[in-house]
Each structure stands twice: as structure tokens, then as C-alpha cells.
Amino acid sequence: MSTAKSATDYRALLTAQIDKLRALNSENAPAAAVKTELAELNRLSDEFAELSVKKGGKIQLKTPKGTRDWEPLSMSLRKHVFSTIERVFTTHGAVTIDTPVFERKEILAGKYGEDSKLIYDLQDQGGELCSLRYDLTVPFARFVAMNPTEYGNIKRYHIAKVYRRDQPAMSKGRFREFYQCDFDIAGAHDAMVPDAECLCVLVEILDALEIGEFTVKVNHRKILDAVFAVCGVPEDKIRTISSAVDKLDKSPWTEVRREMVEDKGLDGAVADRIGTYVQRRGGRELIDELAGDADLSANARAVEGLEDMRLLFAYLDVYGVADRISFDMSLARGLDYYTGVIYEAVTAASAPPQPASDAPAKPKKGKDDEIDESTVGVGSIAAGGRYDNLVGMFSGSKKPDAVPCVGVSIGVERVFSILMQRIRDAQARGERTSVRPKEVEVFVMSMGDGLLLERMQVAKQLWDAGIKAEFLYKRKPKLQAQFAVVDKDQVPFAVLLAPGEWAAGTVRVKQQLGKDEAGGDKGEEVPLKDLTSYLLERISALNKQ
Amino acid sequence: MSTAKSATDYRALLTAQIDKLRALNSENAPAAAVKTELAELNRLSDEFAELSVKKGGKIQLKTPKGTRDWEPLSMSLRKHVFSTIERVFTTHGAVTIDTPVFERKEILAGKYGEDSKLIYDLQDQGGELCSLRYDLTVPFARFVAMNPTEYGNIKRYHIAKVYRRDQPAMSKGRFREFYQCDFDIAGAHDAMVPDAECLCVLVEILDALEIGEFTVKVNHRKILDAVFAVCGVPEDKIRTISSAVDKLDKSPWTEVRREMVEDKGLDGAVADRIGTYVQRRGGRELIDELAGDADLSANARAVEGLEDMRLLFAYLDVYGVADRISFDMSLARGLDYYTGVIYEAVTAASAPPQPASDAPAKPKKGKDDEIDESTVGVGSIAAGGRYDNLVGMFSGSKKPDAVPCVGVSIGVERVFSILMQRIRDAQARGERTSVRPKEVEVFVMSMGDGLLLERMQVAKQLWDAGIKAEFLYKRKPKLQAQFAVVDKDQVPFAVLLAPGEWAAGTVRVKQQLGKDEAGGDKGEEVPLKDLTSYLLERISALNKQ
Missing domain, CATH: 3.30.930.10 (Bira Bifunctional Protein; Domain 2)
Structure with missing residues (x-):
């Protein structure tokens, strides 16, 4: 450790380093060189901040x-x-x-x-x-x-x-x-x-x-794109309008429409046309409906998307899960990389509490800048979709969808x-x-005189047979202290060592059925050499119950 | 995304932010305030660096x-x-x-x-x-x-x-x-x-x-401390001398002594005395030897440490592992928090190659600032020890060892x-x-006409029974393409669907014994309704082999 620096020392060091940085930047030094000197400034600033913390007193014991x-x-x-x-x-x-x-x-x-x-x-x-x-x-x-x-x-x-x-x-x-x-x-x-x-x-x-109950919502990026095109959303507004549509799970259509028109400058008539599509949900019949829509059926992307949806539902039928899936035209999902089918699973508990008025449910902030958790939902419990071009973005291949992908992510x-x-x-x-947090099967205890080395010997014999066993790390533990652990950890078997029995080569095995029943039963005497096989049998029988 | 900024824009933004920082520092603003503005400077510098990277061209595909x-x-x-x-x-x-x-x-x-x-x-x-x-x-x-x-x-x-x-x-x-x-x-x-x-x-x-073969070295911080005290190492040199001693697993004593005397200014006679202790290793007999050492037996910490070691070996004897443990007085371990017994496991492969001369084995640097890996060892494969005061450092309790701890860490x-x-x-x-990377048990394939929906149906039946199954994601896959997957993934069972048999309610199950034997065997015809139980039995029999 270097000699401790004072606050004044740090001020001077910081100023010198700042000046160095300023000079580099003025000289148009490469960005990398600026970064290197900036790293040193960060280090100094950290040291200085630590100095202040140390003065401030003790460490705050918490996770970030x-x-x-x-x-x-x-x-x-x-x-x-x-x-x-x-x-x-x-x-x-x-x-x-x-x-x-x-x-x-x-x-x-x-x-x-x-x-x-x-x-x-x-x-x-x-x-x-x-x-x-x-x-x-x-x-x-x-x-x-x-x-x-x-x-x-x-x-x-x-x-x-x-x-x-x-x-x-x-x-x-x-x-x-x-x-x-x-x-x-x-x-x-x-x-x-x-x-x-x-x-x-x-x-x-x-x-x-x-x-418990859940719903899986499914939509298709190509169908969404076609809806926006057919309704006349300008190209540069598609992404922002799409993110407004995605809020339909939390906000009523009137609010989403207001956001589109007032906040995002969309023509009111265009918004109304969007409304006729994105509020629909259903199963296969919705696919038929949309296929019968004159505007959509003239749009190539819509036709592709609807063909995908038709195939998807046919396959989901074979898998016997079609009735768990809802074709929901409001599902948009924010991530840039999706290119085809998209989906999201929600449980009843996922949704935020409904606001009393039509006002949007905005998370309220409580003290300490934390969100008031009673006002937010958890959103989806799982989500995913098709992203055909993401690998291509990395490999830089001429065919952007050379490695098409589809996946699902569970938010556990x-x-x-x-x-x-x-x-x-x-x-x-x-x-x-x-x-249960603890899986111990056997507790090895002594009924007098400690018998520490003997308990160790028995434990080792059990460990070597893969039996989960513990004993108290005391030379002369009290019987009560040992039974307290057995009760607390709900250990199913106790092996008791008593000096006389031990000298005769036996121990006592007692199944623990709960605190109240511990009193009367004296357990069964088992020769030490048979203890492992005896316990393996008893444990296996217990696990089968 | 905001409108793209030019390099000149960034230079100006950086200068302005640097000036802001300089002013704050000159005014003796709190360290935290300096940090906040520094964070903004970091952000700007990162953006600027990214700009340079983007110009530079494509992404480097590698892990950090x-x-x-x-x-x-x-x-x-x-x-x-x-x-x-x-x-x-x-x-x-x-x-x-x-x-x-x-x-x-x-x-x-x-x-x-x-x-x-x-x-x-x-x-x-x-x-x-x-x-x-x-x-x-x-x-x-x-x-x-x-x-x-x-x-x-x-x-x-x-x-x-x-x-x-x-x-x-x-x-x-x-x-x-x-x-x-x-x-x-x-x-x-x-x-x-x-x-x-x-x-x-x-x-x-x-x-x-x-x-394979391994050795577990054990030492005790109190014994080490006592050795340094008894040999006359000045208080302020103990840590650096201790770290020199720790190198005895890689360097000969002559080199360690040279480092102590020449680099660290230790008196030569003191170094020689240390040498008489730290080059010793052994089992219980070494404890007895040290207990008989007049200087050590007069040192309270040495007596405590030796008493611990005596108990430790007694317990290790009961566990039947004492012969795997070596009391090694050169083991020091760098971490500040150890207070009692310390240990380290090494395998034959852990040690670095021995240098030809007595010169210390220093890692050589190769190209790209990487170490030449042929010149380094991997060090210990596991290590640990007792650290009685670490919890107390956090809780700030009056009794620093209120929660004493001991542990071991495996470096896998x-x-x-x-x-x-x-x-x-x-x-x-x-x-x-x-x-094996892949655990698939059954591959479901069609012998003509694709039968995609049918393969899906069979796969779903197997999945629902917990049988690991796959099929080719093609409407009309070639038979050869399907067998190629079976061979590559070493899938033990193939279920074959043929139009005629399918219509009669049966499929064919064929155990795959390897590429060569695939030809002759036509497999066994199994009614679809019995397929799951039939396969569960066959798989269970296979796993028992």
C-alpha cells in the first residue's frame, strides 16, 4: 500500500490529470488515447471517493x-x-x-x-x-x-x-x-x-x-407491418406507432389512440383504421377473417404472414396446444431483431392492477426513488419469436438470413x-x-461422554456410502442440543451412540417422526457393521412413501 | 437515436465536460459530485470511441x-x-x-x-x-x-x-x-x-x-507468525517475507533467500534461520519435532498452532485421510483474511515446468501480450483455510471472531x-x-411421403412420456438425411413411419447399433398405442447395460 494521500493531494492529482486530458483532446489525439488517460482519471476519482467513504464510517451491508x-x-x-x-x-x-x-x-x-x-x-x-x-x-x-x-x-x-x-x-x-x-x-x-x-x-x-392459468399470445411481424402499410402509417412512424400498439395489454384503446394522435402526430383517420385491426384477437377464425380482408389480401407481406399463421395453427393442433394460444393483433414486442412470428405468455397475476379511471397506469415513485410496486405488473412470464437476421448481423454474410432462428425465453x-x-x-x-433447504438424512449423536471420534467414524462410514449425515461439532454435546438440530432440520433418522452399546459393537437407530413422538421410542439396536446397509434400506423405503 | 454527431462535435463536448469537471474540482466539490460529472465524461468518451470503431468497419467476433x-x-x-x-x-x-x-x-x-x-x-x-x-x-x-x-x-x-x-x-x-x-x-x-x-x-x-495423484499441503498461520517472530523478522517485513516463502513451491531456497536479502533487505542471518524452518515438511512427526524446538515452544502462538495441528491430524486419522495430507511449512497463501490452518491441493500437473537453471521461472510474454503458456503452472487445484475475523470485519461486532469460519474452494x-x-x-x-453433448433417445423418421404431421404426433406422444425425441424439421425429408442425424448424434432408437403400416396403426422400432449394422435389421413392428411403454422398457434396459 502506498502512503495515504490527503484530500488536497487528490485535488491536485485530479487537476493535473484533467489538464492532461484537456490537452490531449485539444490536440485531437485518437479516441483510444483519450480513453487511456480517462481510465487513470477514473482510478484517481475512485480512490478519492473511497477516501471520503472511509472517513464517512462503516460499510453499508447490502446487496446492490x-x-x-x-x-x-x-x-x-x-x-x-x-x-x-x-x-x-x-x-x-x-x-x-x-x-x-x-x-x-x-x-x-x-x-x-x-x-x-x-x-x-x-x-x-x-x-x-x-x-x-x-x-x-x-x-x-x-x-x-x-x-x-x-x-x-x-x-x-x-x-x-x-x-x-x-x-x-x-x-x-x-x-x-x-x-x-x-x-x-x-x-x-x-x-x-x-x-x-x-x-x-x-x-x-x-x-x-x-x-396456474396462462395465455400465450401470438402475432406475426409481417402481419403487423402489413397492417401499418395498409392503414397508411408513414415509414418513419412505424416503430413508434408499433410501440404504442404494444401497450394495448395495459391501456384502453382510447388512450393508445390519444398517444398516437396527440403525442406522435399520427393522422386521426389512420389511427382509427389501425384500431379496427389491432383490437382483434382469436384463433384460426381470425386468420380466415383477415385473409378475406380486401386490403390485407392485396399485401404480399400479409399473405406471407397469414400463410405462416395457418401452418402454425395446424401444427399446434397436432401438438394439442392450439387452444392455449391466442392470435392477438396488439402484440408487437419492442426488440429490434424479430422478423416473423412473435409470442408472449401472461398469467392472471402478470397484469398490473386496473386503474380506476381511463388514465394510463403509470408506475408511481415512492420514497428512495423506488417504484411503488403496487402499481406495476410483472409483464410477460415468457416471450420469444423468430429472428432470422440476427446471426447475419454478426457474420456479415451476404444472405442476411443464412442462419434463421426462432426461440423462447422463460422469465422465471x-x-x-x-x-x-x-x-x-x-x-x-x-x-x-x-x-426443503436441507437434505440431511441421518444425524449421528452421542448419549453420553461425547464420543467425538466415534461419531466422526460413523459419519465417515455413512458419507462413504453416499448417505447424507451430520453430527454436532462439539466434543461433549448435550443430548438436548443434538435433538434440537434433528427437529429443526427435520432429519428423518438419528443414530445414537452410547458407551456400553458402542463397546459391544452396536448403535441405536431411531426414526424421527416429529418432536412430540420423540419421547417413548428407544429405536432399534443395529450392529455397526450392518449400519450402512440398514440405513440405505430404511431411507429408500422412506423416499418411496 | 439522436442525430449522428461528428468527431468535431465530440471534441467540443468533451472539452466542455472536462472544463466543468476542472471547475468542480477546483471548487472542492464533494467527491461524489466529481464522480457524477466524470460519469458523463465517460459516456461521451465511449460514444466517441464507438464512432471511431464504426468507421473502422466490422465487429470483431470473439469473447472478451x-x-x-x-x-x-x-x-x-x-x-x-x-x-x-x-x-x-x-x-x-x-x-x-x-x-x-x-x-x-x-x-x-x-x-x-x-x-x-x-x-x-x-x-x-x-x-x-x-x-x-x-x-x-x-x-x-x-x-x-x-x-x-x-x-x-x-x-x-x-x-x-x-x-x-x-x-x-x-x-x-x-x-x-x-x-x-x-x-x-x-x-x-x-x-x-x-x-x-x-x-x-x-x-x-x-x-x-x-x-489422478494429488497432495494436500497444510500449514498454520500462527505457526508461520511464530517462526517469523522467533527468527527476528521485523514486524513491517512479515507480509513481504511471507509472500517470498510462499514461492518455495516454484523456486529453490537459494532464490527465495536471495529475494529476501537482496530485494527485501532482510538480514542474511535472519533469512538463514527462516530457511531452517520453512523447508521442512512431513506429518505428525514434524509436529513433535517443532514442539521440541526450544524457541518455538516458548512462543505462545506456536504452542496454540501446534496444538491445533495435533488435533487436526488426530481427526484426519479417524477420517482415514491423514496420509493424503502433508504439513508443509513453506505454505503461506497470500490472502489477508486467513487466521488459522491453511491448505492447498496440487496435482502433478499443477507445477510449472522446472527451469533448467536455478533461475526463477518467470512467465515469458509472447506475442499479443499473452503469456507463453508453456512456462507457467496452474498453481493449486483447491485451497482454503480458517478465517475467523472476516465476518466481524463486516458486522463491526466488538468480538472480531464472533462468527469464525473455515472453508475450502475447488478450482475446477x-x-x-x-x-x-x-x-x-x-x-x-x-x-x-x-x-455426451446430446442425450436424445429416439429419432422419429418417415420412410416415404413425409408424414410430417404423423411424426409430430408420435414425437409429442414420446415427449409427454418424458422420452427424449427428435425428428427432422422437413416436410419431406430423405431417408438418408434422417439416418445421418441418427448416426451423428448416436441416437439409440429409431422409430420409422411408413404409410401402409401407419394406416394399420403400427410403427417400426429399430435399435441403432452403429452405422455398419444399420442395413439388414428391419426392426420390430409395434402398435402405436403400445409405443411409449415399449420404448420406456427398451431404454431402461439399455441404460442398465
């Missing part, structure tokens, strides 16, 4: 805003949810990959439209500029573009954390660090076959997770909230739940 | 320096390794937690000594200053300090990525993003009982991973390299390996 710790019970639930999802993914033949948590900044640039401002950047400490991944789709496309021969045709899943500097609403499962579970199919295949499988996977997962944070609430409710009713 | 993608085969191996490690952890009764990938910067400050410079910082985008986690131990201590009542007594494991801006040597498993697998016991327990279990866990894991990257090499060797010999 919008992030959380996962305590043992949450982790057990997370394992359960991930293994359920992973089982569906692998049943459909997917392999898995992983990518670094940060990417070179240029990889993420220009992929997320207005949401790019939510990307976390790493500080420039010399070397490359990097950002934390914002989703798993862009890193996947980068991976495929880097390995076109080996992985230009791949069905992969990826379960990992992503990062967004959004306003958190933690009780609603909206975090800055959160998990996504993605399933994507890359490669040139016959129309809508992979798309239908993605929707099938989505329905199978939401069913398997048992989170909301699933965690729903299921955790169910566990807490069960606990409150005093019920034993299948998801 | 020192990071890697995990392709499907690596992921299968990773799953296998993690489940092996996790099985040992949970067998010992550990629960698991997770923490955010980044922490508030002040949490990490002052924990890693000189290595603090390797910490990755997030850019200040307004809000808190954060850094990527450098290990899992400090976040664990922060978690325990935040939740002392609930988790002041916990045995937990944590398998997750950590980040270090070190010089990567990727072929040796040294990355900037890499996994740690940690097992720690927090709470006041009787001396050395948890410590012995950590070493037992370490040995069980390295055995279970089947990575090296394990991955060793095991992946073994898989590649087996593949080269044409052997089927148990770790």
Missing part, C-alpha cells in the same frame, strides 16, 4: 440495488424449477451452451433499440470495452456466427443470469440481475415447424411448473415468486413441503 | 480476453463435474446459497491485499459503485454478517463464476472468468472439528473426480482441462464416452 441473495430455501426451489424446465428442454433434444457473463460492448450495440440505455458497462480498466449481457439471445447469435460450420444448425438451451439497469420492483420479481431460461432453434428448416415446437415447449413448461423470477408464496403458505399451515 | 464459450460437450462435462462435487457437499449436510455476481465496491475493498488491482469494476452509470465478485468467500461473509441470527451457524456450498483481471493462460485453465466451488462452515464450534471436515471433503472430492477449471483431454483421447481412439 435490484439484486438479491438466494438463501437456502430459495435455492432449493430454484433447483426444482430449473430441473423441471431443463427436463422439458432436453426431452425436446436440446443441448446446452454457456457464454461469458460479459461481452465486448460492440456485440450488444444496436440490438435493443431504446432499451440499450439499460445495459451495464464494465469500467474501462485498460483493454476491451465490455458490457454485462442483457439477454441470452444476442450472445447465442454471436456464438453461432463464430462457429457456423459446427453450430449453424443447433437446438440449444441456456439457463443463466442477465443484467438490466431497469427500475427494480423486487416484490413483483423485477430485478436488475435475473435469470432467463432460453430455448432456441437455429438453422434453415421448413416453415413454422421449429416455431410450433417452441410454442409447444413453452406450454409444456408452464404446465409442468404448475403456476415471477415463477419463483408464485411458488415461494405457495411454500410459505404451506409452512404457515404447518405442512411439510417437498422443497 | 480471458473468457470462453462453453460448447455442448464442455457443458456435459461441466454438469458431470458439478454434480460429483455437489453430491459430496450435500452428503456432508451443506445447504447452498447464491449471491449477486457484483457487490458494492466497498464490500470487496481491503480483503485481497495486492491482488485488489485484479478486481473488475462496473462503470459508474449513476448510483452505487460495484465490482464483480473476486471470490465466493467475501460475499459469503457479507451474507452471514447481514443475517447473523438465521445464518450465523451455517454449512453452505456455492458453485459460481468469479472474476479476476489476471494475465490469462487459457490452455492451463487460467481464465478471467472461472468457476469456484466453495464449501464453508461458519459458527463457533470445538477446535479443528470443522477444519478436519473441510479437508475430508476436499480429499473425497478429488478422489471422486478421478483426476484445471479439472475440466484434465477430464476434457481424457474425453478427446477416447474419441480419438473411437470409443464411446459416457459424457
Whole structure:
């Protein structure tokens, strides 16, 4: 450590470094050279800020805003949810990959439209500029573009954390660090076959997770484009009008129309024509209706989109999931990279509370700049679509859709909230739940004189047989203290060591049925040499119950 | 997107922002205010740099320096390794937690000594200053300090990525993003009982991973401290002399002595005395030897340390692992927070190649500032120790060791390299390996006329029964194209649909024994309604082989 610098020292160092930077910039030094000196300025400023913090006193014990710790019970639930999802993914033949948590900044640039401002950047400490991944789709496309021969045709899943500097609403499962579970199919295949499988996977997962009723909304970018063209939306307004349409799940049509006309300067008659389309939803009959629409049926993109939708519903029928899917013409989705079918799953709990008036539901800010969480919904629980040109954006191939892709992403944070609430409710009713933080099967205890080395010996014998076992890390523990652990952790079996029995080569095994019943039963005496096989049998019998 | 700015625009914006910063600093504005304006300067500089990049042309397709993608085969191996490690952890009764990938910067400050410079910082985008986690131990201590009542007594494991801006040597498993697998016991327990279990866990894991011969070196901070005191090392030189001693695994004593005397100004006679201690290694007999040393036995810390070591070896004996452990007096470990026993596991492959001369093995730099990987070792494969005051550093409790801890961390990257090499060797010999990227059990194919909807129907029937199944995403695939996938992915069963048989309600099931044997066997005709149970039986029989 260097000698401590004073605040005055830092002021002088900062000024000198600022002047250096100013001179470089005036001389039109290359941007990279400016960045290098700026990195040194950042370092000085950080050191200076730390000095102020140290003076300020003690460390604030918390996780960064919008992030959380996962305590043992949450982790057990997370394992359960991930293994359920992973089982569906692998049943459909997917392999898995992983990518670094940060990417070179240029990889993420220009992929997320207005949401790019939510990307976390790493500080420039010399070397490359990097950002934390914002989703798993862009890193996947980068991976495929880097390995076109080996992985230009791949069905992969990826379960990992992503990062967004959004306003958190933690009780609603909206975090800055959160998990996504993605399933994507890359490669040139016959129309809508992979798309239908993605929707099938989505329905199978939401069913398997048992989170209650859900709806999967589906739309098609080509149909949306055609609607805007047919209604006469000027080219430069399409994106902003599209994002207004996307709000129809939260706001009434009158409000969306007002936004289009008043805020975005759209002609009122054009808005009204849009309204006749985007408020429609349904199933196959809606496809027929639209195919019969004179304007749309004259538009090539509409015809392509409707043909896709017809195929999609035929395939969804075979998969027996068509009745879970709603063709919803208001679904637009913000991401720049979608090119075909798009979809989104919502649960009853996903929607925000309805505002009393027709006014739009704007999140209210509470104290400490946090959103008032009672006023926001969690949005979709899963979403996805077809993105045929994203890999091409990286590989720079002449054929932009050389590696077409389609995929679905499950946002599991909301699933965690729903299921955790169910566990807490069960606990409150005093019920034993299948998801438990600790899986210990056997607690090894002494009935007198400590017998520490003997307990260690027995534990090791059990560990070597794969039996989950613990003992108290005390030389001479009290019997009560040992039973307290057994009760607290709901350990099903206790192995008791008593000096006399131990000398005779036996121990006592006692099944724990709950605190009240612990008193009378003295357990069964078992020779030490038979203990492992005896317990394996009892545990296996218990697990079958 | 705002209108594009020119380089000249950026120069002017940068100058203006620099001037603003200079003024603030001259006025002695608070460090936080300086940081806020600096953040804006960073943003401008980034935009400017991006402008230069865009002009430069196309995106570089690569992962950030020192990071890697995990392709499907690596992921299968990773799953296998993690489940092996996790099985040992949970067998010992550990629960698991997770923490955010980044922490508030002040949490990490002052924990890693000189290595603090390797910490990755997030850019200040307004809000808190954060850094990527450098290990899992400090976040664990922060978690325990935040939740002392609930988790002041916990045995937990944590398998997750950590980040270090070190010089990567990727072929040796040294990355900037890499996994740690940690097992720690927090709470006041009787001396050395948890410590012995950590070493037992370490040995069980390295055995279970089947990575070959290994040695676990153990030392004790109190004994090291006593040695330095007894030899007469001045207080202010202890840390730097300790780090010189730690190099004895890579350099001969003559070089370490030279560093102490010439580079660090230690008296030659003092160095010689140190040499008589730190070159010793052994088992229990070394404890007895040191206890008989007049100088050490007069030093209270030495007596405490030796008493700990005696207990430790007694417990390791009961666990049957004492012969895997070497008391090595040269082991020092760099981290600031260790207070008691320390340990490190090395494999034969961990050591760097021996230099021809007595000269120290310094990593040579090759092109592109990368280390010449042939000249470096990978260091330890696992390490850990007791850190009784780390939680207290956070909680600020009056008793610094209110929550004493001990733990071990497995560095699995090296394990991955060793095991992946073994898989590649087996593949080269044409052997089927148990770790496979893809687990598909059944491929559903048509023998004419496409039968796409029918293949979908069969696949869905199998998926619903949990059978891993795929089919080709083509309306009318060629038979050869379908068999090509079966061969490539080594899918054990093919289900064949032929128009005639399908009309009669049957399909054909064919076990795939390899390319050559595919010709003759026509498979078995199975009624569609019995297909699921038939396949479940066949798959189960196959897995038992």
C-alpha cells in the first residue's frame, strides 16, 4: 500500500490529470488515447471517493440495488424449477451452451433499440470495452456466427443470469440481475415447424411448473407491418406507432389512440383504421377473417404472414396446444431483431392492477426513488419469436438470413415468486413441503461422554456410502442440543451412540417422526457393521412413501 | 437515436465536460459530485470511441480476453463435474446459497491485499459503485454478517463464476472468468472439528473426480507468525517475507533467500534461520519435532498452532485421510483474511515446468501480450483455510471472531482441462464416452411421403412420456438425411413411419447399433398405442447395460 494521500493531494492529482486530458483532446489525439488517460482519471476519482467513504464510517451491508441473495430455501426451489424446465428442454433434444457473463460492448450495440440505455458497462480498466449481457439471445447469435460450420444448425438451451439497469420492483420479481431460461432453434428448416415446437415447449413448461392459468399470445411481424402499410402509417412512424400498439395489454384503446394522435402526430383517420385491426384477437377464425380482408389480401407481406399463421395453427393442433394460444393483433414486442412470428405468455397475476379511471397506469415513485410496486405488473412470464437476421448481423454474410432462428425465453423470477408464496403458505399451515433447504438424512449423536471420534467414524462410514449425515461439532454435546438440530432440520433418522452399546459393537437407530413422538421410542439396536446397509434400506423405503 | 454527431462535435463536448469537471474540482466539490460529472465524461468518451470503431468497419467476433464459450460437450462435462462435487457437499449436510455476481465496491475493498488491482469494476452509470465478485468467500461473509441470527451457524456450498483481471493462460485453465466451488462452515464450534471436515471433503472430492495423484499441503498461520517472530523478522517485513516463502513451491531456497536479502533487505542471518524452518515438511512427526524446538515452544502462538495441528491430524486419522495430507511449512497463501490452518491441493500437473537453471521461472510474454503458456503452472487445484475475523470485519461486532469460519474452494477449471483431454483421447481412439453433448433417445423418421404431421404426433406422444425425441424439421425429408442425424448424434432408437403400416396403426422400432449394422435389421413392428411403454422398457434396459 502506498502512503495515504490527503484530500488536497487528490485535488491536485485530479487537476493535473484533467489538464492532461484537456490537452490531449485539444490536440485531437485518437479516441483510444483519450480513453487511456480517462481510465487513470477514473482510478484517481475512485480512490478519492473511497477516501471520503472511509472517513464517512462503516460499510453499508447490502446487496446492490435490484439484486438479491438466494438463501437456502430459495435455492432449493430454484433447483426444482430449473430441473423441471431443463427436463422439458432436453426431452425436446436440446443441448446446452454457456457464454461469458460479459461481452465486448460492440456485440450488444444496436440490438435493443431504446432499451440499450439499460445495459451495464464494465469500467474501462485498460483493454476491451465490455458490457454485462442483457439477454441470452444476442450472445447465442454471436456464438453461432463464430462457429457456423459446427453450430449453424443447433437446438440449444441456456439457463443463466442477465443484467438490466431497469427500475427494480423486487416484490413483483423485477430485478436488475435475473435469470432467463432460453430455448432456441437455429438453422434453415421448413416453415413454422421449429416455431410450433417452441410454442409447444413453452406450454409444456408452464404446465409442468404448475403456476396456474396462462395465455400465450401470438402475432406475426409481417402481419403487423402489413397492417401499418395498409392503414397508411408513414415509414418513419412505424416503430413508434408499433410501440404504442404494444401497450394495448395495459391501456384502453382510447388512450393508445390519444398517444398516437396527440403525442406522435399520427393522422386521426389512420389511427382509427389501425384500431379496427389491432383490437382483434382469436384463433384460426381470425386468420380466415383477415385473409378475406380486401386490403390485407392485396399485401404480399400479409399473405406471407397469414400463410405462416395457418401452418402454425395446424401444427399446434397436432401438438394439442392450439387452444392455449391466442392470435392477438396488439402484440408487437419492442426488440429490434424479430422478423416473423412473435409470442408472449401472461398469467392472471402478470397484469398490473386496473386503474380506476381511463388514465394510463403509470408506475408511481415512492420514497428512495423506488417504484411503488403496487402499481406495476410483472409483464410477460415468457416471450420469444423468430429472428432470422440476427446471426447475419454478426457474420456479415451476404444472405442476411443464412442462419434463421426462432426461440423462447422463460422469465422465471415471477415463477419463483408464485411458488415461494405457495411454500410459505404451506409452512404457515404447518405442512411439510417437498422443497426443503436441507437434505440431511441421518444425524449421528452421542448419549453420553461425547464420543467425538466415534461419531466422526460413523459419519465417515455413512458419507462413504453416499448417505447424507451430520453430527454436532462439539466434543461433549448435550443430548438436548443434538435433538434440537434433528427437529429443526427435520432429519428423518438419528443414530445414537452410547458407551456400553458402542463397546459391544452396536448403535441405536431411531426414526424421527416429529418432536412430540420423540419421547417413548428407544429405536432399534443395529450392529455397526450392518449400519450402512440398514440405513440405505430404511431411507429408500422412506423416499418411496 | 439522436442525430449522428461528428468527431468535431465530440471534441467540443468533451472539452466542455472536462472544463466543468476542472471547475468542480477546483471548487472542492464533494467527491461524489466529481464522480457524477466524470460519469458523463465517460459516456461521451465511449460514444466517441464507438464512432471511431464504426468507421473502422466490422465487429470483431470473439469473447472478451480471458473468457470462453462453453460448447455442448464442455457443458456435459461441466454438469458431470458439478454434480460429483455437489453430491459430496450435500452428503456432508451443506445447504447452498447464491449471491449477486457484483457487490458494492466497498464490500470487496481491503480483503485481497495486492491482488485488489485484479478486481473488475462496473462503470459508474449513476448510483452505487460495484465490482464483480473476486471470490465466493467475501460475499459469503457479507451474507452471514447481514443475517447473523438465521445464518450465523451455517454449512453452505456455492458453485459460481468469479472474476479476476489476471494475465490469462487459457490452455492451463487460467481464465478471467472461472468457476469456484466453495464449501464453508461458519459458527463457533470445538477446535479443528470443522477444519478436519473441510479437508475430508476436499480429499473425497478429488478422489471422486478421478483426476489422478494429488497432495494436500497444510500449514498454520500462527505457526508461520511464530517462526517469523522467533527468527527476528521485523514486524513491517512479515507480509513481504511471507509472500517470498510462499514461492518455495516454484523456486529453490537459494532464490527465495536471495529475494529476501537482496530485494527485501532482510538480514542474511535472519533469512538463514527462516530457511531452517520453512523447508521442512512431513506429518505428525514434524509436529513433535517443532514442539521440541526450544524457541518455538516458548512462543505462545506456536504452542496454540501446534496444538491445533495435533488435533487436526488426530481427526484426519479417524477420517482415514491423514496420509493424503502433508504439513508443509513453506505454505503461506497470500490472502489477508486467513487466521488459522491453511491448505492447498496440487496435482502433478499443477507445477510449472522446472527451469533448467536455478533461475526463477518467470512467465515469458509472447506475442499479443499473452503469456507463453508453456512456462507457467496452474498453481493449486483447491485451497482454503480458517478465517475467523472476516465476518466481524463486516458486522463491526466488538468480538472480531464472533462468527469464525473455515472453508475450502475447488478450482475446477484445471479439472475440466484434465477430464476434457481424457474425453478427446477416447474419441480419438473411437470409443464411446459416457459424457455426451446430446442425450436424445429416439429419432422419429418417415420412410416415404413425409408424414410430417404423423411424426409430430408420435414425437409429442414420446415427449409427454418424458422420452427424449427428435425428428427432422422437413416436410419431406430423405431417408438418408434422417439416418445421418441418427448416426451423428448416436441416437439409440429409431422409430420409422411408413404409410401402409401407419394406416394399420403400427410403427417400426429399430435399435441403432452403429452405422455398419444399420442395413439388414428391419426392426420390430409395434402398435402405436403400445409405443411409449415399449420404448420406456427398451431404454431402461439399455441404460442398465
